Amino acid sequence: METRELRYFVAVAEELHFGRAARRLGIAQPPLSRAIRQLERRLGVTLLERDSRSVALTAAGSVLLREGRAALDAVDAADRRTRRAGQAVNGGPGLVLATKAGASSELLPKLLDAYAAEPDAVPVEVLLCGIGEQERLLRDGRADVALLHLPFDSTTGLDTEELVTEQQVAVLPAGHPLARRPHLLMAEVETLSGLPMPRWPRADGSYPEGLGPEVRDHAQLFQLIALGRTAVVLPESVRTLLLADLAAVPVPDAPAVTTVIAWPPHSRSRPLAALIRTATRL
Template identity: 80%
Template sequence: MNPRYGGGMETRELRYFVAVAEELHFGRAAQRLGIAQPPLSRAIRQLERRLGVTLLERTSRAVALTEAGAVLLREGRAALDAVDAADRRTRRAASGGPGLVLVTKAGAAADLLPRTLAGYAAQPGAVAVDVQLCGIGEQERLLRDGRADVALLHLPFDSVAGFDYEELGTEGQVAIVPAGHPSAALEKLTMAEAAVLPGLPLPRWPHRDGSYPDGPGPEVRDNAQLFQLIALGRAAAVLPESVRLHLRTDLAAVPVPDAPLVTTVIAWPAHSRSLAVAGLVRAAQATMPRL
């Protein structure tokens, strides 16, 4: 039997509803789910009757979410993510995988990460930590879907909704430009100026869900690709000030005082009881005075 949520809602029904709500088309949702359309329609009507609300407004030409439907879509996604994450973590534990999986954006936390890992390894009972370096904006998704136990995230760009977290440090931002570009000699830039540097468009970001401001430039997947594009004179970017620590010699950093402050956090699933996660968080917190 499928697990049930309050009011008798089954995960199967929730998956059906989320598919329809995302597609806003019963035919496409049925195809995505691998079922016929009539049973899908019946399941949604049964769900609406059980909840006593209308979730979808249907016409002969369109399907639209009601206000109640929008709430269930948001909450349903979170609930299904939690179920899938629990399944993945349970299977990983049973398979004898690494004790902890930590994800961080490639090229980020270059100074924080080694100190955190060293501090944790020195703790009694420390387990193996598998560090996975991911593309820009991917670490939050990996933590939500259960492929990671802990993540280093960056506010305001990543969302910590549904996670427990501890702040590790806050910093300003700088514009990264080619070392030979006229802007590299400037004392500072405003955000507005950084967005219109001649020949250096700001990039487009994948996996951003509206949190990373898009520019008109090339789409980037990770910092290595981004820095190469900047060095070639194809883009510029506004990034946390800590990128200065290991900046390539063909790039320059110009302060952007009016850019939003960036806070690095270590995040983990809410209400976790893992002693290993708690130990890793303590090790990360111990680095705070040195950030």
């Protein structure tokens, strides 16, 4: 299969309409139809059931859609990483590290300082991401390495090293009655505080249904908490970011959060290996 054919098929499979897929690809519809028929002949299977009014995926087409997306993502990631490697030779960034903005606030500066002191260190560009974005940046090749947080981020298919595990705290308005408690249970945060939990974006950018406010980043989240619009449970290291108008109360029954450093399993970058060694030593 050619990547061109895969891109054509994925467009049709996602649109379920040859005309819309052709417009999306910027080509005429007849060559798109011929390309799909040629792909089906080459594979020896029917990928799409079509009639005069509709297009539907077959079981084989559903498999190719899933595998094709992964293959195209891998090709795009290879393109980005190769270009970045060439830029590094010409003085561009040596490594790109993705991390959630506001997270790992103690670990990240220590890691960057310790790595910069290594004799063969290269420049590190830090991408500060929204909720859940660092995993996508790592997988699509825009980042070489990322700090992820279990159990919230997926590390499937990535190599990882665990760096630190911490308990969680409830972040409340400083004047809230529960803020004076020595500790809280998860059920108490959700039921006794009277404050709805925030809604974080999904991988596709949409938000789940609920009463809590939609939250994009920590700065917005903390302002909403201070205004008495929401409460949240976060890793204990968040204490270093809180101002006087917010309070943190331990939540012993909340699941522990483990920060891991993650990278693509096929990477053979010596600078990346040195950064990972530095992180595990810290």
